[in-house]
Structures are given as C-alpha cells and as structure tokens.
Amino acid sequence: MSKLKALTHRKLFLPIVSMILVMLINVIYDTATGSAPFSFFYITVKNGVLYGRLIDVLNRGSEIAILAIGMTIVVSASAGTDISVGSVMALYSAVCCVTLAGFGVTNTSTYARPLIVGILLGILVCVLCGAINGFFVAYLNIQPMVATLILWSAGRAIGLLLCNSQYVYIRVPSFRVIGGYIGFLPTPILVVAICITVMTLFLKFTALGTYVQSVGINKKAARIAGFNSARIIFLAYVICGLCAGLAGMVATSRIYSADTNNIGLNMELDAILSVALGGNSLAGGKFSLAGSLIGAYTIQAITTTMYALGVDPAQAPVFKAVVVLIIVVIQAQPVKDFFAARAARKAVKEAA
Amino acid sequence: MEDNVILTMRGICMTFPGVKALDHVDFTLRKGEIMALMGENGAGKSTLIKCLTGVNKYEAGEIHLEGIKGAIVNKDTLDAQKKGISTVYQEVNLCPNLSVAENLFIGREPMTKFHTVDRRAMNKRAEELMKSLNLPVDVRRKLEDYSIALQEMVAIARAVDMDSKVLILDEPTSSLDDQEVEKLFTMMRALKKKGVGIIFVTHFLEQVYEVCDSITVLRNGRLVGSYPVAELPRVRLVAAMLGKDFDDLAAIKTDSTEDKSKAPVYLEAKGLSHTGTIKPFDLTIHKGEVIGLTGLLGSGRSEMARVIYGADRASTGSISINGKPSKIKAPIDSMMLGMGMLPDDRKVEGIIGDLSVRENICLAIQAKAGIFKKIPMQKQIEIADKYIKLLEIKTASRETLVKQLSGGNQQKVILARWLATNCDFLILDEPTRGIDIGTKTEIQKLVIQLAKEGKSLIFISSEIEEMLRTCNRMVVLRDGAKVGEIEGRDMNQMSVMDAIAGGAEK
Numbered sequence: 001m002s003k004l005k006a007l008t009h010r011k012l013f014l015p016i017v018s019m020i021l022v023m024l025i026n027v028i029y030d031t032a033t034g035s036a037p038f039s040f041f042y043i044t045v046k047n048g049v050l051y052g053r054l055i056d057v058l059n060r061g062s063e064i065a066i067l068a069i070g071m072t073i074v075v076s077a078s079a080g081t082d083i084s085v086g087s088v089m090a091l092y093s094a095v096c097c098v099t100l101a102g103f104g105v106t107n108t109s110t111y112a113r114p115l116i117v118g119i120l121l122g123i124l125v126c127v128l129c130g131a132i133n134g135f136f137v138a139y140l141n142i143q144p145m146v147a148t149l150i151l152w153s154a155g156r157a158i159g160l161l162l163c164n165s166q167y168v169y170i171r172v173p174s175f176r177v178i179g180g181y182i183g184f185l186p187t188p189i190l191v192v193a194i195c196i197t198v199m200t201l202f203l204k205f206t207a208l209g210t211y212v213q214s215v216g217i218n219k220k221a222a223r224i225a226g227f228n229s230a231r232i233i234f235l236a237y238v239i240c241g242l243c244a245g246l247a248g249m250v251a252t253s254r255i256y257s258a259d260t261n262n263i264g265l266n267m268e269l270d271a272i273l274s275v276a277l278g279g280n281s282l283a284g285g286k287f288s289l290a291g292s293l294i295g296a297y298t299i300q301a302i303t304t305t306m307y308a309l310g311v312d313p314a315q316a317p318v319f320k321a322v323v324v325l326i327i328v329v330i331q332a333q334p335v336k337d338f339f340a341a342r343a344a345r346k347a348v349k350e351a352a
Numbered sequence: 353m354e355d356n357v358i359l360t361m362r363g364i365c366m367t368f369p370g371v372k373a374l375d376h377v378d379f380t381l382r383k384g385e386i387m388a389l390m391g392e393n394g395a396g397k398s399t400l401i402k403c404l405t406g407v408n409k410y411e412a413g414e415i416h417l418e419g420i421k422g423a424i425v426n427k428d429t430l431d432a433q434k435k436g437i438s439t440v441y442q443e444v445n446l447c448p449n450l451s452v453a454e455n456l457f458i459g460r461e462p463m464t465k466f467h468t469v470d471r472r473a474m475n476k477r478a479e480e481l482m483k484s485l486n487l488p489v490d491v492r493r494k495l496e497d498y499s500i501a502l503q504e505m506v507a508i509a510r511a512v513d514m515d516s517k518v519l520i521l522d523e524p525t526s527s528l529d530d531q532e533v534e535k536l537f538t539m540m541r542a543l544k545k546k547g548v549g550i551i552f553v554t555h556f557l558e559q560v561y562e563v564c565d566s567i568t569v570l571r572n573g574r575l576v577g578s579y580p581v582a583e584l585p586r587v588r589l590v591a592a593m594l595g596k597d598f599d600d601l602a603a604i605k606t607d608s609t610e611d612k613s614k615a616p617v618y619l620e621a622k623g624l625s626h627t628g629t630i631k632p633f634d635l636t637i638h639k640g641e642v643i644g645l646t647g648l649l650g651s652g653r654s655e656m657a658r659v660i661y662g663a664d665r666a667s668t669g670s671i672s673i674n675g676k677p678s679k680i681k682a683p684i685d686s687m688m689l690g691m692g693m694l695p696d697d698r699k700v701e702g703i704i705g706d707l708s709v710r711e712n713i714c715l716a717i718q719a720k721a722g723i724f725k726k727i728p729m730q731k732q733i734e735i736a737d738k739y740i741k742l743l744e745i746k747t748a749s750r751e752t753l754v755k756q757l758s759g760g761n762q763q764k765v766i767l768a769r770w771l772a773t774n775c776d777f778l779i780l781d782e783p784t785r786g787i788d789i790g791t792k793t794e795i796q797k798l799v800i801q802l803a804k805e806g807k808s809l810i811f812i813s814s815e816i817e818e819m820l821r822t823c824n825r826m827v828v829l830r831d832g833a834k835v836g837e838i839e840g841r842d843m844n845q846m847s848v849m850d851a852i853a854g855g856a857e858k
Contacts, residue, residue: 205726206723206724206726207718207721207722207723207724207725207726207727208723210707210711210715210718210726211723213704213706213707214704214707214711214715217704217705217706217707218700218701218703218704218705220700220701221695221700221701221702221703221704222704222715223663223682223683224663224683224693224695224701224702225683225704225715225716225719225769226683226684226687226715226716226719226720227684227719228682228684285706286706
C-alpha cells in the first residue's frame with residue numbers, strides 16, 4: 001500500500017498514466033473489433049523498414065517532441081510560452097528549400113548549393129528568430145505571448161514571401177534522408193534521440209538546469225544571488241528557436257518540399273500542451289524534460305489512434321479535445337485534492 | 353473640545369495567525385486636525401487603517417463617527433466611503449488613460465435623461481472643484497499627462513468631493529519631490545480649514561513637523577501615545593517609535609567599538625548614488641570593520657547597501673575595492689569582487705522557494721563558477737551538510753524545499769549561501785527581522801566572528817541596541833541621504849537617536 005502511495009506521488013505518475021490511458025483506448029478498440037488486442041504495440045519489418053503503430057507514434061511525434069524540449073526551457077525560465085515555433089518551422093522550410101533550389105525555382109532535382117549549407121542557413125535563421133524573441137522578452141520585458149506573437153505572425157509570412165507563395169520541391173534522394181529512413185530505422189526518431197541526449201547531457205554536466213529553474217522561480221532572488229536573469233531568459237528563447245529549426249528540418253525533409261502554408265501549423269499549441277501534459281507548471285520554475293516528452297508522444301498517440309480508429313480527419317480534433325480534456329482534468333489540482341481527501345476519509349473509516 | 357471629535361476608535365484588537373497585530377489601540381481625530389500616524393514597519397499602522405476602512409475585520413473594539421449614532425462597522429472600503437471615510441494610497445489608483453474629470457466622477461457620473469454620461473455637467477463640476485482647491489488642471493486632459501503629485505491631488509480631490517469627514521493619506525509623499533510635497537501640504541491645509549480630519553501616514557519626520565498638529569505613535573501593535581506636535585520633540589518621537597524594550601542580548605558586548613580606522617581600506621565609494629532612492633554619498637570601509645547603517649525605514653539605509661552591491665545600478669559615482677577602481681553593473685560583478693548581500697526581503701529577493709536547501713546554499717558559488725562549471729553533486733552535498741551543521745539549520749533533509757522551512761532557518765540558508773562563497777565583504781540587511789531571539793544572538797555572534805577573521809560587513813537593523821553591540825562605526829541616513837557618521841565611543845542609544853532624528857532641535 002505504501003509502495004503504491006509512493007508511486008502515485010511520483011511527479012511523472014500522472015503523465016505516464018495519461019499515456020497508458022491513450023494506449024488502452026487502442027487495446028479496447030482492437031479487442032472490440034476482433035483484431036489482436038495488443039496490435040498497437042506490434043512492430044514488424046515491412047519493405048525493409050520498421051512498421052507499426054508504436055513506431056508511427058515515435059516517428060510522427062518527432063517534431064512535437066523536439067519542440068517540447070525547447071518549450072520546456074522557455075516555460076521554465078520565463079513563465080511564458082513561445083507561440084512562434086510553428087511559424088518559425090515554416091520559415092526554416094522556406095529558407096532551406098529556397099537556398100537549395102535557388103531563388104524563384106519551384107521544382108529541382110539538383111542542389112543549387114550543398115545540402116549542408118541549406119540546413120545550416122535554415123537553422124541559423126531559426127536561432128536568430130529565437131534571439132529576437134529572447135531580446136523582446138528578456139531585455140524589453142515584453143510579455144512572452146505578445147513578444148512571440150510578432151514572429152508567429154511574421155515568420156510564416158516571410159517564408160511565403162521567399163517562396164513566392166509556392167511549393168518548392170527538392171526532389172533529391174539525399175534531401176529526404178532526415179525525414180525518411182536510415183537502414184530500417186526512421187531517421188526522425190534518431191534526430192529526437194540525439195536532441196534528447198544532448199539536452200540531457202547539457203543538464204547533467206552544466207548548471208543550465210539550476211540557472212533556468214532559479215530564474216523561473218524567483219527572478220529577483222536569482223539576480224541577487226549572481227545570475228544574469230535576463231541573459232538566461234534570452235538563452236532559453238535561443239534554445240527554443242534552435243529546437244524549432246530542428247523540428248522544421250525534420251518536417252521539411254519528410255515532405256521534401258517547402259509547404260510554407262502548412263508546415264508547423266498550430267504545432268506551437270501541441271508543444272505547449274506537451275509541456276502541460278508532462279506535469280510542468282506553465283507558471284515557470286521546476287521542470288521535467290521527461291514529462292514534456294511523455295506529453296509530446298501522448299499527443300501524437302492520440303492523433304495516431306484517431307487515424308487507426310478511422311475517425312474522419314475533419315472530426316478528429318473533437319475526439320482529441322475530449323481525450324485532452326480527460327487527461328487535463330485528472331491532473332488538475334482540485335481533482336487531485338478531491339481524491340486525496342477521499343483516500344484520507346477512507347483511511348480514517350478503516351482505522352475506526 | 354469633545355464636540356470637535358470626528359472619529360474615535362476604542363480598544364481595537366486584531367490578530368493575524370501567530371501575531372497580535374493590534375492590541376487595544378485607541379485613536380481620536382478632531383475636526384480640522386492633521387494627525388500623523390507613526391511607527392516602524394510592523395507597528396500596526398496599516399492594520400489600523402485597514403480596520404477603519406473595512407478591509408480588515410477587527411475582533412474587539414468600537415469605532416464611532418461624528419453624526420452617526422452607535423458604533424459603525426464598515427463592510428468594505430466603499431461602505432466606509434459612503435460614511436465619509438476616504439483613503440488615498442501611496443500609488444495613485446485611478447485610471448491614467450481617462451481624463452481628469454472622468455477620474456473625479458468614476459462610478460458617480462452625472463447622467464442625462466437618456467442615461468448617458470452628461471459630459472458637459474461633469475466637466476463643469478470638475479472645473480469648479482479644481483478651482484476651489486486651486487489646482488491648475490485642465491479637466492479634459494488625460495490624467496497621465498500630469499505629474500504624480502497632481503495625480504495624487506486629483507485622487508485627494510475626488511475623496512474631498514465625496515463629502516469626506518475623514519481623509520486618510522497613506523504615504524502620499526514617498527514618490528514626490530520637495531516642490532510637489534509643498535503643493536500637497538497647501539492642499540492639506542486648505543482641507544483642514546474646511547474641517548476635514550486628516551490621518552497622515554509617512555516615514556519622513558520633517559514633514560510631520562511641518563504640517564501636522566498631533567502625532568499618534570504605534571509600536572508592535574500597541575498604542576505608545578498621542579501627543580500634540582509641540583510636546584513631542586524629534587528625539588522623543590524616534591525613541592517612542594523604536595522603543596526601549598531591548599532584548600536580552602547584552603551578553604555579547606564585545607570589543608566591537610574598537611577603532612578599525614587604522615586597518616587597511618577595503619572599499620571606498622565616492623559620490624555613489626541611485627536616482628530616486630539615495631543621494632550621492634561617500635563611504636570608506638576598512639578590513640575587519642562592521643559598519644552599521646541606521647535611520648528610519650525609507651531613510652535610504654537599504655538603498656545605500658543595494659547601490660554598493662549593484663542590486664541597484666549606480667547612477668553616479670565610483671567604487672574602488674582594495675585600492676583598485678571597480679565597475680559594478682550587476683550583483684555578479686560585486687560577487688566576483690568578493691561581496692555578498694543578504695537582502696531585507698528574504699521571500700522576494702532571498703530564497704528560491706521551490707529549490708532545495710542544498711541548491712539554495714550552493715547557488716552563489718554556482719553563479720560565481722559560471723554555467724559551464726557545475727559544482728559536482730558530491731561537493732554540493734558536502735557544502736550543504738557543512739553549513740546545515742555549522743549554522744544549525746533545522747531542516748528535515750538537505751533536499752527539503754527551502755520554502756518549507758521557518759523564516760529564521762530560511763535566513764540561515766541565505767547566510768550559508770554567502771558564507772560558502774568565502775566572501776570578503778558581506779552586507780546583511782535586516783538579518784534578524786522576524787526571527788526568534790536565539791537565532792538573533794547566533795547571527796550577531798557570527799557577525800563579530802566574521803569581522804575577527806578580517807572580513808568587512810555592513811549591518812542594517814531597526815534595532816539600535818543590536819547595532820551598538822556589533823558595529824564599529826555607524827552611518828546615519830535620513831530622507832535618502834547620508835547625514836553623518838558616529839564612531840567608537842560616541843556610539844550610544846542617545847547619540848544615535850539624536851542623529852536619526854536630525855539634531856536635538858525641538
């Protein structure tokens with residue numbers, strides 16, 4: 001009993017329960033429709049690559065997961081959200097593809113410049129976007145929502161301007177590797193793994209975590225204790241910009257084109273939701289990267305489940321909303337308090 | 353005489369969890385009287401006013417207001433306003449983006465028969481009001497176009513127009529300059545002639561003697577007394593505010609009065625200032641010296657420390673440390689030069705509540721090491737354990753969140769944070785406020801011990817006795833400026849109070 005109690009008090013308990021809940025929907029559905037109950041977890045090799053719903057969640061969830069890493073840091077340090085990330089992803093796609101295809105070209109099968117130049121330039125622009133956001137929030141003290149609203153609006157528009165509002169196709173096999181497969185493994189999974197590893201190592205071997213959390217919890221006290229609070233917040237937005245760039249890189253390569261209108265559309269909301277579902281307070285301070293990642297994959301699992309269940313894509317958002325509603329409610333403090341109080345009453349009754 | 357009484361409060365009692373905030377306080381205000389309500393922080397001034405205006409519910413006592421039979425009970429500030437008690441706070445809480453006239457009549461606008469605001473009538477009445485108070489204001493312009501002083505006066509005019517019998521001014525002058533204060537006083541005198549009773553809360557002694565008729569002094573939630581201004585010279589006012597009920601700490605009387613002026617100079621500040629909080633001052637601190645900054649609240653004692661440390665960036669002046677000119681733009685700069693500061697508000701600027709005791713203790717050394725040199729966990733644990741033991745910090749474990757500790761123990765955690773940096777110069781701003789007597793003694797002992805080790809300290813406290821015990825030299829501040837220094841043998845209760853009060857003039 002006490003062990004169970006200790007388990008339920010773990011910080012990641014509810015996020016994990018939420019994820020299991022989503023998987024359970026799959027199991028129930030599969031059982032009900034007569035397929036194997038655990039087909040959600042089956043991983044097979046088809047056409048030489050890994051295949052299965054679980055793999056699909058991990059693969060398709062890559063962009064959200066990468067964004068969630070950056071968003072976690074931003075939320076923690078500045079108690080605000082960066083709503084420009086989706087738009088910045090689109091900007092990456094435009095910058096990268098226009099660089100590689102050449103300005104004005106909408107369809108190419110040869111690189112105008114080396115691939116690496118396109119990618120680095122795209123990511124550089126995204127880091128710059130992060131720096132702009134960071135400057136507004138950290139040094140001009142503009143509310144994060146308003147500050148990032150500027151690039152939320154402008155990022156995608158500048159991208160469209162670069163592409164002349166047209167798709168820019170890069171039909172070169174090497175361009176598709178990042179969004180495709182290396183051997184039998186979907187590359188996006190690898191990209192996420194690298195991002196997580198780098199970030200984890202950063203948090204482990206530098207004091208970034210302490211800096212960000214201190215500033216997020218009490219900016220004034222952190223300053224008196226010798227932290228440059230403004231610089232930390234600035235840095236958080238730069239990291240978030242970098243993550244948006246990496247997410248854009250995966251998304252662009254997946255469709256080997258600059259679809260500036262659609263890449264990263266509404267993805268900022270998924271990223272913010274990931275952070276919240278991971279049990280992190282949007283008021284800043286303490287954060288759990290693992291929680292955010294679980295949140296990210298939970299969101300993708302919901303989406304994938306909708307497709308598997310054959311829900312009409314037009315209606316999918318409604319179902320998604322219902323699932324999110326349930327998850328958010330079970331994590332809400334009053335609900336937690338209610339169950340805690342009930343458990344306490346029960347314990348008293350048993351003792352009597 | 354008794355007919356003139358406009359407001360009486362009798363035996364008001366009020367308890368906050370664990371604290372008796374008001375203990376049988378009596379208060380009387382007459383028609384056309386300007387009454388200063390004085391007392392240090394926590395004396396109960398604001399609580400008393402909040403009881404009067406209905407913000408706080410008092411537990412015992414009665415309030416009587418002229419013209420109303422029986423004791424009155426105000427449900428809230430609006431209720432109090434209707435009965436004729438208006439309050440103007442330190443920050444103007446009007447709408448800066450509305451016109452002066454709109455601000456004057458918010459919530460009680462004159463209406464036309466079509467139930468729209470009758471602007472013409474409103475502006476006309478506003479103009480009349482401004483004229484009667486002799487205020488040079490165009491009532492059609494936005495409030496934010498005018499200086500804070502005028503805004504303050506518009507707020508007062510609004511209160512006056514609502515037929516107030518009692519006007520409460522809660523530190524209205526703290527953001528005003530001398531000329532603006534003078535304008536405010538003229539207005540207060542005009543209201544006085546009209547028979548309004550004014551309660552004036554301020555920390556500035558000069559102003560009390562300039563404009564007030566009588567003074568009510570509170571200390572630790574108790575009434576010290578009410579006096580006509582003429583009968584309470586400054587020194588006695590300061591004594592009444594600070595109290596003479598000294599704590600039982602006389603045991604640690606040391607050689608602290610020993611002359612350290614021969615010791616090498618550690619820090620020299622020249623013409624240092626921060627606009628709006630502290631006027632330019634010079635200060636020399638020797639090695640192993642404890643300097644006390646003394647003065648009433650708002651005198652600039654914390655502000656002087658903050659500008660030295662870089663918590664507020666200096667507007668003018670220079671600092672040299674160990675003879676070398678130094679640039680201090682932010683706390684980290686002064687930390688690298690070997691400084692540390694324990695700020696007076698530990699909740700706001702001290703602790704990082706959601707971090708553990710260990711993380712809080714290691715915060716400053718981590719900041720000095722930089723983001724890329726994380727203090728290894730093993731070392732963090734060692735440091736934390738060392739100081740938990742040394743300062744006897746009472747915590748369940750080193751991983752307990754610091755916000756769960758008691759105030760005194762939180763203070764010790766912040767002390768540990770600076771001791772861990774092994775700094776040469778430590779600023780302690782009210783280190784003993786709100787903590788128990790045992791911990792107070794320990795902190796004072798620690799200060800003396802650190803000075804013996806050759807470290808320099810600035811010690812700020814509202815308790816003069818405490819400073820007399822620990823400091824070698826005292827710097828006296830009044831109204832945001834350094835007004836003098838008291839050294840060694842000249843330091844005693846009387847000389848310090850004299851200096852705080854600004855000379856023994858009547």
